[in-house]
Amino acid sequence: MSQTSAMPEERRVVTVLFADVMGSTALGEELDPEDMRALLALYYATAKDVVAQHGGTVEKFIGDAVMAVFGLQQAHGDDPERALSAALELRDRVRSDAKLGERFPIRIGVNTGEVVAAREHDAGDFLVTGDVVNVAARLQQAAAPWSVMCGERTARAARATFAFADRISLDAKGKRQPVSAYALNGRLDRPSALRVPLLGRDADLEQLELVARRAFAEQRPFLVSVIAPAGTGKTRLLEEFLDRLPRTHENAQVAIAQCLPYGQRLTYWPLRAVLYRLVGLTEDALPTQVREQIAAWLARNDFAGHGATANLLAATVGAGEGEVTDRAALFSAWRDTIEFASTRGPLVLVFEDLHWSADSLLDLVEYVMQPRADAPVLMIALTRPELLDRRPNWGGGRRNHLALTLEPLAESAVTRLVEHLLESARPDVVQRIVKRSEGNPFYAGELVRSLIERTSSLTDVRAVEEALANLPDTVQATVLARLDLLDASSRRVLQVGAVFGRTFRVRGVAEVDGLDDASVALLCQDLIIKDLVRHVGSDDYTFRHILIREVAYQTLTRGERARLHAAAGRWLEAQATGREEALAELIAYHYREAVGRVPREAARSHRFVHPPCTGSRRRRKRLPPAPRRLRPRGTFERRSS
Numbered sequence: 353m354s355q356t357s358a359m360p361e362e363r364r365v366v367t368v369l370f371a372d373v374m375g376s377t378a379l380g381e382e383l384d385p386e387d388m389r390a391l392l393a394l395y396y397a398t399a400k401d402v403v404a405q406h407g408g409t410v411e412k413f414i415g416d417a418v419m420a421v422f423g424l425q426q427a428h429g430d431d432p433e434r435a436l437s438a439a440l441e442l443r444d445r446v447r448s449d450a451k452l453g454e455r456f457p458i459r460i461g462v463n464t465g466e467v468v469a470a471r472e473h474d475a476g477d478f479l480v481t482g483d484v485v486n487v488a489a490r491l492q493q494a495a496a497p498w499s500v501m502c503g504e505r506t507a508r509a510a511r512a513t514f515a516f517a518d519r520i521s522l523d524a525k526g527k528r529q530p531v532s533a534y535a536l537n538g539r540l541d542r543p544s545a546l547r548v549p550l551l552g553r554d555a556d557l558e559q560l561e562l563v564a565r566r567a568f569a570e571q572r573p574f575l576v577s578v579i580a581p582a583g584t585g586k587t588r589l590l591e592e593f594l595d596r597l598p599r600t601h602e603n604a605q606v607a608i609a610q611c612l613p614y615g616q617r618l619t620y621w622p623l624r625a626v627l628y629r630l631v632g633l634t635e636d637a638l639p640t641q642v643r644e645q646i647a648a649w650l651a652r653n654d655f656a657g658h659g660a661t662a663n664l665l666a667a668t669v670g671a672g673e674g675e676v677t678d679r680a681a682l683f684s685a686w687r688d689t690i691e692f693a694s695t696r697g698p699l700v701l702v703f704e705d706l707h708w709s710a711d712s713l714l715d716l717v718e719y720v721m722q723p724r725a726d727a728p729v730l731m732i733a734l735t736r737p738e739l740l741d742r743r744p745n746w747g748g749g750r751r752n753h754l755a756l757t758l759e760p761l762a763e764s765a766v767t768r769l770v771e772h773l774l775e776s777a778r779p780d781v782v783q784r785i786v787k788r789s790e791g792n793p794f795y796a797g798e799l800v801r802s803l804i805e806r807t808s809s810l811t812d813v814r815a816v817e818e819a820l821a822n823l824p825d826t827v828q829a830t831v832l833a834r835l836d837l838l839d840a841s842s843r844r845v846l847q848v849g850a851v852f853g854r855t856f857r858v859r860g861v862a863e864v865d866g867l868d869d870a871s872v873a874l875l876c877q878d879l880i881i882k883d884l885v886r887h888v889g890s891d892d893y894t895f896r897h898i899l900i901r902e903v904a905y906q907t908l909t910r911g912e913r914a915r916l917h918a919a920a921g922r923w924l925e926a927q928a929t930g931r932e933e934a935l936a937e938l939i940a941y942h943y944r945e946a947v948g949r950v951p952r953e954a955a956r957s958h959r960f961v962h963p964p965c966t967g968s969r970r971r972r973k974r975l976p977p978a979p980r981r982l983r984p985r986g987t988f989e990r991r992s993s
């Protein structure tokens with residue numbers, strides 16, 4: 353999958369977890385070294401398992417301290433949440449362990465920030481350098497036993513799913529500024545969100561409703577795949593569809609299988625919620641009850657062979673009497689069940705975030721789509737385009753498959769969204785955010801949120817610009833996750849292309865990076881298929897979204913940026929004959945960047961540099977005064993987007 357190894361060094365935003373055992377020195381005195389060693393081995397193994405389950409990597413064991421990093425080789429888009437979830441699980445597992453629980457009161461620090469990651473050549477290990485690591489250690493020292501202390505950026509990124517205590521301020525050795533810290537209270541039961549009304553998407557909603565009507569009226573199963581990158585609004589569209597469903601189909605049953613990005617021990621785990629919903633099982637049902645109730649549900653409805661089917665279904669959700677080994681039997685049990693459930697009323701079956709699903713689950717979804725009988729079933733799969741990398745023919749050849757690709761949200765809708773969230777129709781600020789989010793409502797919401805957090809008034813022009821120039825970590829993470837899925841050479845094209853700006857030429861990239869045109873052109877074809885760039889002219893490509901360019905650029909170290917800008921400047925100069933005048937400013941820009949302006953403190957590396965807009969220079973407009981203090985209206989929910 354990811355091959356970031358091609359880059360010797362990269363800048364990245366990661367989340368670091370530090371855990372250590374309180375009072376271990378005293379414990380070391382008290383215990384025999386061999387016993388201590390055995391306990392430590394158990395503790396390390398637990399930590400390793402938990403971290404791996406959440407997609408992180410254990411970086412070091414130092415004495416009784418564990419350091420793990422999330423988002424290092426592969427950003428997931430939700431690494432702060434993963435780290436917190438891992439922290440809670442590690443704490444709970446150690447605390448409830450018969451051997452460790454009494455003796456190993458651990459405390460944990462979690463912090464998010466930028467590092468330079470370098471791969472050590474021989475070992476293939478990463479070396480992570482950055483202040484974020486020291487601060488994570490400091491946070492951990494400030495945590496009470498069995499508790500988790502988080503840094504500012506972690507808490508910000510994870511606030512939609514986790515609850516934190518009020519901010520406290522820690523003095524940290526060797527740091528001029530005190531460090532903000534938030535004790536983790538736990539997971540939020542229901543992610544907090546005040547929903548914004550659905551804006552735009554009329555045609556998409558109508559199309560979904562039309563398919564539903566046909567599937568139900570004609571008793572013909574349909575699969576609709578709603579495909580779009582993270583944050584485009586797949587989940588929101590589905591919510592609206594489901595909210596409106598009872599108006600036309602009062603007796604419709606809805607079951608949702610949520611695929612998870614991590615911590616998933618069972619391939620078919622997402623089906624658990626479906627089964628529980630259909631059968632009417634409750635969360636606390638014991639495995640034997642699960643089997644009995646499924647059998648009873650099937651029997652009550654005269655389902656032939658209900659005993660064997662009940663066992664298979666129970667096995668899918670980890671409540672069976674043995675492992676599932678017969679895949680064919682399992683698949684047909686599920687198909688039977690879905691057809692059977694639909695005899696009681698129209699059935700809507702949703703697979704959310706299917707791009708995260710295991711291959712076997714994809715096979716199962718495709719299989720149950722080939723119905724043998726008339727059945728009013730509508731299956732809806734919400735997925736990012738990454739699914740098509742794994743399954744280029746997803747849904748293809750099926751008679752009843754519809755691929756609904758969500759386009760970016762219309763500018764007018766994003767404008768209304770931003771005005772709503774900002775509680776202000778100040779055109780300058782609104783338009784800036786709209787422009788920057790380019791039709792991605794998640795980005796728009798996060799930009800509004802970070803603006804509100806960072807500035808107290810919209811009249812402070814500098815503060816507004818500063819806040820908008822800083823890319824929120826949540827946005828950075830979702831984009832980086834996509835880039836990390838690319839193979840090294842495609843990723844490199846984006847990185848080098850980003851040095852040129854929003855638009856780049858194949859020749860330029862090839863020249864600057866010492867490649868031949870043909871291979872770069874080929875890689876660009878792949879990037880088009882992945883919807884990361886668009887072809888805009890004979891040799892010109894442009895980043896599909898401005899933020900893709902920014903994030904790709906940010907992964908370059910300062911040294912690398914300087915080198916590439918110098919090479920870009922030279923290449924442009926060579927091209928300039930006869931057009932010197934027109935290109936002068938651009939060439940000068942590259943040379944300026946090559947000299948490497950020493951970043952001010954404010955120029956935190958996740959701040960990016962805009963190439964100059966050719967033609968008119970950017971003018972700073974004064975913003976009209978704000979009538980009242982900024983206050984967030986609906987909070988933005990950050991689900992698994």
Ligand SMILES: Nc1ncnc2c1ncn2[C@@H]1O[C@H](COP(=O)(O)OP(=O)(O)O)[C@@H](O)[C@H]1O
Pocket residue numbers: 548549550551552553580581582583584585586587588589761769793794797988989990991992993
């Ligand atoms: N059409 C829309 N109108 C209003 N808000 C929207 C719309 N589409 C998305 N949003 C909001 O944008 C954010 C991201 O949308 P979401 O549906 O979670 O994206 P996805 O599921 O594609 O990752 C959510 O907070 C959602 O409520």
Ligand SMILES: [Mg+2]
Pocket residue numbers: 586587588734991992993
């Ligand atoms: Mg979603």
